[in-house]
Amino acid sequence: MRVPLSFAALLLLSACAGESADREERSVTVVAEPVELLAEEEVIEAIGTARATRSAELYPEVSGQVRKVRFSAGSFVQSGQSLIELDSRSERLALRLAQVRVKEAEQLLSRYRRIEDTGALSESQIEEGETALAAAQIQRDLAQDALAERTIRAPFSGHISLSEIDVGDRVTPTTLIAQLDQRSRLFVDFNAPESVFQRLKPGGTVEVVPFSKPDRTIAAKVEAVDSTIEQEQRSYTVRSLISNQDDSFRPGMSFSVRFVGSGQLRAAVPEASVVWSGDGSSIFAVRDGKAQRVPVTIASRRDGLALLDAQVEKGTLIIVEGVQKVREGQAVELVKPMERPAAQVETEPAQ
Structure with missing residues (x-):
C-alpha cells in the first residue's frame, strides 16, 4: 500500500516537532551566581x-656695592637672617645726624615747657617746638629705613639657592640675589x-x-x-x-x-558569562527555572569581571558556567559552583 507523499511529509514534520519539544523540555545543568553591584572605577x-x-626671589631694594655675603648656596636660613649687606656708610651718617636733630628738638621743647607758665613764650612758639620735634623724629625714622634697606634679609625660613653674587659686586633693584624655598x-x-x-x-x-x-x-x-x-x-x-x-x-x-x-553602580558578572551573537552581547538570567536572554553592553572590565550597562537587578541569578549550551527559554538545572577566589576590588577610602 502506497502512502501519499503529503501524508509522509506531515508525519516527518510532526516527528521533528516532537523531538524539538523534547529538547526544549529537557533541562541542562548550569552554574549560576547572583549579580553583585560594583561602582565603576574611573582612573x-x-x-x-x-x-x-613658599617661594621668593630675592632682590635688593636699592643699588649699592656688596660688602658682605652671609649665606652659602643650598644652606638653610632662618626668617630675618641677614643674607647680603651693601655699603652703608652714608646711611649710617645720615641716621646719626637725624638722631642729633631729634635730641636738639627734644631739648628745645623741654626748655619751652619749663618756662611755659611764665608767659615768656606764646602758644604758637610751643606748637612750633612740638612740630620741629615731630619732623626730626620722622627724619630719623626715614634714615633708619634707608639703613635697613642696605641689608637683604630672609623673609621666611627656608633653603637658599645658588647665587652669583660676590663681595664687591654692584647690584641694583633688578639684580636677582637668590631664590628662597620653604620645601x-x-x-x-x-x-x-x-x-x-x-x-x-x-x-x-x-x-x-x-x-x-x-x-x-x-x-x-x-x-x-x-x-x-x-x-x-x-x-x-x-x-x-x-x-x-x-x-x-x-x-x-x-x-x-x-x-x-x-562612579556609577553597575551589575558585575564574570566575563565568561557574557555571550556574543549577531545581535550583540548578552547574558542569560535564570527566571522561573528557565534561561532568559538579557541584552547587555560592557561598560568596563575589572579583575575578571564585566561591569554592565543593562537592566539587571542585584541578586538576579546569572548563568556563569554552561552558558554555551543553553538557549532562550530552555529549562535549566542549577548545580553548586566550584570554589574559586573572590575578585579583589580596590576601593578608595571614603572621604
Missing part, C-alpha cells in the same frame, strides 16, 4: 610638577579632566610617584582646585600636598599622579 593618570609651599612640604600641581570635577575636590587623596624614585608611592592630599575650567583642554588644575621632611625632593621635580574615582 585618571597625569604628570604633576612639584613647587615649594619641608611640597605642592604637586597637575591637570585633571572636567569629568571628575565633582569627585576630585579638596580633602580627597591621589597617589603620586616621583620620577626620581619610581618604587615609592605617596598619598597626597588635595589642597585646592582651580576656580575655572581650561576651555581648550577641558581640564582644570589640581593642587595636592606631600610631606618632604626628609628633604628627598626639590621644587620642579616631576611626579606621576594617579586618581581612582568611584
